Amino acid sequence: MRILLVGAGGVGSAFAAIxxxxxxPEAVVVTDYDGDRARATAEAVxxxxxxxxxxxDAGDADAVAALLAEHRCDxxxxxxxxRFVMPLFRAALAGGAxxxxxxxxxxxxxxxxxYAETGVKLGDEQFAMAGExxxxxxLALVGMGVEPGLSDVFARYAADHxxxxxxxxxxxxxxxxxxxxYDFAPSFSIWTTIEECLNPPVVxxxxxxxxxxxxxxxxxxxxxxxxxxxxxxxxxxxxxxxxMPRWVDAGRVTFKYGLGTEFIDVxxxxxxxxxxRTDPVTVKGVQVSPRDVVAACLPDPARxxxxxxxxxxxxxxxxxxxxxxxxxQVYLYHVVDNEWSMREYGHQAVVWQTxxxxxxxxxxxxxxxxxxxxxxxxxxxxxxxxxxxxxxxGSPWGMREGG
Amino acid sequence: MRILLVGAGGVGSAFAAIxxxxxxPEAVVVTDYDGDRARATAEAVxxxxxxxxxxxDAGDADAVAALLAEHRCDxxxxxxxxRFVMPLFRAALAGGAxxxxxxxxxxxxxxxxxYAETGVKLGDEQFAMAGExxxxxxLALVGMGVEPGLSDVFARYAADHxxxxxxxxxxxxxxxxxxxxYDFAPSFSIWTTIEECLNPPVVxxxxxxxxxxxxxxxxxxxxxxxxxxxxxxxxxxxxxxxxMPRWVDAGRVTFKYGLGTEFIDVxxxxxxxxxxRTDPVTVKGVQVSPRDVVAACLPDPARxxxxxxxxxxxxxxxxxxxxxxxxxQVYLYHVVDNEWSMREYGHQAVVWQTxxxxxxxxxxxxxxxxxxxxxxxxxxxxxxxxxxxxxxxGSPWGMREGG
Numbered sequence: 004m005r006i007l008l009v010g011a012g013g014v015g016s017a018f019a020a021i022x023x024x025x026x027x028p029e030a031v032v033v034t035d036y037d038g039d040r041a042r043a044t045a046e047a048v049x050x051x052x053x054x055x056x057x058x059x060d061a062g063d064a065d066a067v068a069a070l071l072a073e074h075r076c077d078x079x080x081x082x083x084x085x086r087f088v089m090p091l092f093r094a095a096l097a098g099g100a101x102x103x104x105x106x107x108x109x110x111x112x113x114x115x116x117x118y119a120e121t122g123v124k125l126g127d128e129q130f131a132m133a134g135e136x137x138x139x140x141x142l143a144l145v146g147m148g149v150e151p152g153l154s155d156v157f158a159r160y161a162a163d164h165x166x167x168x169x170x171x172x173x174x175x176x177x178x179x180x181x182x183x184x185y186d187f188a189p190s191f192s193i194w195t196t197i198e199e200c201l202n203p204p205v206v207x208x209x210x211x212x213x214x215x216x217x218x219x220x221x222x223x224x225x226x227x228x229x230x231x232x233x234x235x236x237x238x239x240x241x242x243x244x245x246x247m248p249r250w251v252d253a254g255r256v257t258f259k260y261g262l263g264t265e266f267i268d269v270x271x272x273x274x275x276x277x278x279x280r281t282d283p284v285t286v287k288g289v290q291v292s293p294r295d296v297v298a299a300c301l302p303d304p305a306r307x308x309x310x311x312x313x314x315x316x317x318x319x320x321x322x323x324x325x326x327x328x329x330x331x332q333v334y335l336y337h338v339v340d341n342e343w344s345m346r347e348y349g350h351q352a353v354v355w356q357t358x359x360x361x362x363x364x365x366x367x368x369x370x371x372x373x374x375x376x377x378x379x380x381x382x383x384x385x386x387x388x389x390x391x392x393x394x395x396x397g398s399p400w401g402m403r404e405g406g
Numbered sequence: 407m408r409i410l411l412v413g414a415g416g417v418g419s420a421f422a423a424i425x426x427x428x429x430x431p432e433a434v435v436v437t438d439y440d441g442d443r444a445r446a447t448a449e450a451v452x453x454x455x456x457x458x459x460x461x462x463d464a465g466d467a468d469a470v471a472a473l474l475a476e477h478r479c480d481x482x483x484x485x486x487x488x489r490f491v492m493p494l495f496r497a498a499l500a501g502g503a504x505x506x507x508x509x510x511x512x513x514x515x516x517x518x519x520x521y522a523e524t525g526v527k528l529g530d531e532q533f534a535m536a537g538e539x540x541x542x543x544x545l546a547l548v549g550m551g552v553e554p555g556l557s558d559v560f561a562r563y564a565a566d567h568x569x570x571x572x573x574x575x576x577x578x579x580x581x582x583x584x585x586x587x588y589d590f591a592p593s594f595s596i597w598t599t600i601e602e603c604l605n606p607p608v609v610x611x612x613x614x615x616x617x618x619x620x621x622x623x624x625x626x627x628x629x630x631x632x633x634x635x636x637x638x639x640x641x642x643x644x645x646x647x648x649x650m651p652r653w654v655d656a657g658r659v660t661f662k663y664g665l666g667t668e669f670i671d672v673x674x675x676x677x678x679x680x681x682x683r684t685d686p687v688t689v690k691g692v693q694v695s696p697r698d699v700v701a702a703c704l705p706d707p708a709r710x711x712x713x714x715x716x717x718x719x720x721x722x723x724x725x726x727x728x729x730x731x732x733x734x735q736v737y738l739y740h741v742v743d744n745e746w747s748m749r750e751y752g753h754q755a756v757v758w759q760t761x762x763x764x765x766x767x768x769x770x771x772x773x774x775x776x777x778x779x780x781x782x783x784x785x786x787x788x789x790x791x792x793x794x795x796x797x798x799x800g801s802p803w804g805m806r807e808g809g
């Protein structure tokens with residue numbers, strides 16, 4: 004397998020570090036809008052299979068397709084922010100490559116009724132092209148990070164092995180990470196976090212379909228495992244709600260993120276002032292996107308690993324009827340301790356946890372354990388080999404009976 | 407009197423509209439960094455005494471001094487943001503003109519102990535040049551808006567006519583203004599509001615001198631008159647605390663601003679993210695000041711008047727021993743109803759209330775009722791003619807016995 008890795012930020016660099024320990028990649032060619040960053044990421048791995056193709060504009064599908072051809076890559080691994088999903092998705096289709104991403108094409112709110120009805124949903128633009136991928140016999144494996152990604156694998160596992168019928172698939176994400184020396188330092192891309200949290204959250208209910216709510220709705224305190232403890236979680240827009248109902252029967256699908264009160268207050272304030280906007284404003288004759296300015300004011304989360312401490316938890320809370328016919332609830336989860344990921348890989352917990360999952364998925368595709376064509380989410384595949392291989396990577400998952 | 411008005415934003419435009427109703431200005435020459443805005447402000451007045459000198463850089467003292475000479479102006483009226491105090495102050499001294507401003511030279515926090523000790527204080531740079539103004543026989547009337555300005559006039563009035571000794575001079579500013587159609591729309595310059603509110607607040611105590619606290623300290627609910635009602639106020643950095651002790655004896659001087667919880671939360675969030683910073687950040691190759699981006703995201707407060715409703719109150723709470731020897735407390739205040747200021751002048755309440763006071767002061771200087779040389783605050787002059795003339799302008803002040 005020859006992989007074109009587009010994006011050498013936090014997640015892209017962690018992807019490279021993890022993939023370098025596996026034998027399945029024949030080549031990983033790293034590119035980024037910042038050519039120096041791409042070269043640094045390839046060099047940091049210290050493995051001749053990893054090279055750099057320098058700078059590329061991820062929004063230029065033709066340029067990316069040309070790189071696929073030039074480097075004879077059969078996989079395009081998308082590790083840039085979700086603004087660039089569609090050009091990269093098109094580049095892979097045009098270039099005859101398998102496509103993998105960790106976030107899906109962006110939503111647009113309902114024009115009249117944004118906090119009740121969906122408009123263009125996450126991934127709609129990608130699924131609209133599913134026929135072309137099927138016709139070409141090519142696979143686009145979408146939403147294959149940790150959330151979406153591992154959470155979707157958990158949904159498949161719960162449906163196949165734990166439940167006879169599912170009332171709710173509730174993704175619950177929480178952490179107790181702290182960053183020393185900073186008053187405020189998000190542990191993940193602020194651009195993506197704003198996108199997820201300020202868009203109207205989407206919920207799925209059987210019989211009702213997809214609907215939206217105001218941001219930060221349905222607050223709930225969820226008790227996270229392995230010492231993280233209770234964190235207030237709220238609904239946010241996330242791919243799992245759109246992906247899971249396509250392949251798994253459930254009465255309800257939700258995604259709640261343990262943002263914490265302080266973070267929610269900051270996001271609300273940014274929204275009030277209009278600093279979450281992506282369309283440019285004119286500042287003394289210069290055009291800038293306010294959301295890019297917010298990102299520029301904050302430290303790069305990928306570089307904070309050595310100041311971070313604590314654990315991050317991704318997981319799926321499933322309620323319903325167990326295979327024995329009685330009521331059951333479980334929480335399927337994956338915890339990464341920052342101290343471990345920094346020591347083992349030199350990458351902070353959140354980006355490492357995001358990056359390990361597409362490496363596992365690509366290994367399953369490379370060895371033929373997973374195969375398919377069209378536009379497929381992680382829950383379209385058998386969960387067991389994925390969870391076994393993830394454990395073999397040294398990063399086991401867990402299950403808490405009782406939710 | 408021939409006035410060079412530097413700044414044709416909200417306050418500058420309101421200044422022009424108010425001054426146009428008085429006979430004392432022989433000429434008002436309007437200039438701004440935006441020449442079109444200067445021309446529009448002069449033309450909007452509809453009075454041949456008001457003309458425009460087009461565009462000028464308020465940071466270029468030589469260019470401003472040249473305009474004073476070219477237009478034979480004997481007064482420089484500073485109506486731009488406080489970053490430009492020092493070049494305009496120097497331009498007026500060089501150009502032989504009387505100088506008037508509504509905010510003073512900026513502070514810099516104490517390098518080691520910012521939330522306990524003062525560093526460079528508001529106005530320090532101006533007062534350091536007082537000898538030059540005295541030697542030239544020229545007057546710089548500093549802090550002559552509403553706060554500082556009218557609040558300082560109230561302090562002089564209280565000391566001369568209401569109290570035999572003063573325990574505390576406590577400026578208290580509050581409003582019940584609302585802006586229809588906006589989630590969040592400050593009624594005054596956000597640049598200045600951030601500067602006032604996020605700098606360490608300064609407090610004066612006799613015997614102890616000036617000291618600072620963390621932002622938003624000593625919250626207190628103050629009951630504002632004329633239907634505004636109770637508003638939570640917190641300490642902010644403001645010129646009155648530095649000006650009043652120079653001319654009025656008091657045990658303590660404070661400034662508390664009725665920001666409201668929502669506004670305080672937004673300011674805290676901007677600070678957490680670093681968006682209050684004025685030094686530029688690099689955003690995709692472009693340099694911008696984050697605080698300028700915040701301002702660019704928000705509507706121009708000067709243009710919100712027709713969507714605003716409610717009243718704004720500036721005032722001074724004085725406690726101590728009355729002239730009869732018994733304990734006394736009073737609140738001396740000035741309320742402007744937005745509906746009135748829009749109907750009468752076409753300018754919203756907050757900018758109108760700021761702008762009326764320097765017009766009154768200039769009329770007193772023009773007629774010789776007030777006179778002096780050096781760098782003087784409003785409390786250096788007799789308060790009675792000021793308060794009488796303000797009332798004659800149709801905008802009376804009030805006094806509430808009992809505080």
